[in-house]
Amino acid sequence: MRRAALECPSLENSMAKSTRYKPKSKNKAQESIRTLISREKIQRRIAEMAQEIRRDFPTEAPHLVGVLKGSVFFLTDLARQMSGDISLDFIAVSSYGNRTETSGEVKLTRDLDSSIEGKTVIVVEDILDTGMTLQYLLRVFEQRKPRRIRVAVLLDKPERRLAKVRADYVGFTIPNEFVVGYGLDYAERYRNLSDVGVLSLGKKEQR
Ligand code: IMP
Ligand code: MG
Numbered sequence: 001m002r003r004a005a006l007e008c009p010s011l012e013n014s015m016a017k018s019t020r021y022k023p024k025s026k027n028k029a030q031e032s033i034r035t036l037i038s039r040e041k042i043q044r045r046i047a048e049m050a051q052e053i054r055r056d057f058p059t060e061a062p063h064l065v066g067v068l069k070g071s072v073f074f075l076t077d078l079a080r081q082m083s084g085d086i087s088l089d090f091i092a093v094s095s096y097g098n099r100t101e102t103s104g105e106v107k108l109t110r111d112l113d114s115s116i117e118g119k120t121v122i123v124v125e126d127i128l129d130t131g132m133t134l135q136y137l138l139r140v141f142e143q144r145k146p147r148r149i150r151v152a153v154l155l156d157k158p159e160r161r162l163a164k165v166r167a168d169y170v171g172f173t174i175p176n177e178f179v180v181g182y183g184l185d186y187a188e189r190y191r192n193l194s195d196v197g198v199l200s201l202g203k204k205e206q207r
Helices: 039-056 072-081 132-142
Strands: 032-037 063-068 087-093 108-110 120-128 148-156 169-173 196-200
Touching: 039 072, 039 148, 039 169, 063 072, 063 132, 072 120, 087 132, 120 132, 132 148
Parallel strands: 063 087, 063 120, 120 148, 148 169
Antiparallel strands: 032 196, 087 108
């Protein structure tokens, strides 16, 4: 598999001007979000990633498989930036629950609608963190005889890696910080933010 991370913008290049988001509700008043990657940078990078994928598979209809729910925004923007035919499907796995640390346990909670046999599958993930989720999914998918599997992630946190997995297409490599926005959540909140930002928890709720 090809390593696309070499072509990725460094964090310095992708760092947006710092802005702070303060939730209004009282019990969340301690949380704040500092913008890490602006919506404009996200959209520009996704357009490039779509071209990279199309360049690698000019005559095929890549089958984009989004990992619910975090990848939804990334997948829909990526799909719209791709020229030619594509198809898509979704799978869901259990992940963090309401905390910011992974349990390391991965469970399939929603399977694909259709077979991936013989297809060029692009697994689309919001973030590659410990890699446990991706390792599990790749094992599941490889048993189903796809033509080939590639992995596209918007964000990569290589410092946290536990499993021996890597992505073929990486949007941005980021440091070891808990991020939210553009699909990424904390306790199901903040997915709808258009930028990606670093979440700071209040004193009582530290990681
Ligand atoms: P992994 O299995 O540790 O690689 O984690 C994958 C999943 O954990 C991602 O798809 C996210 O749902 C979640 N996750 C990991 N890091 C973050 C983060 O910084 N913010 C929000 N969710 C995260
Ligand atoms: Mg996820």
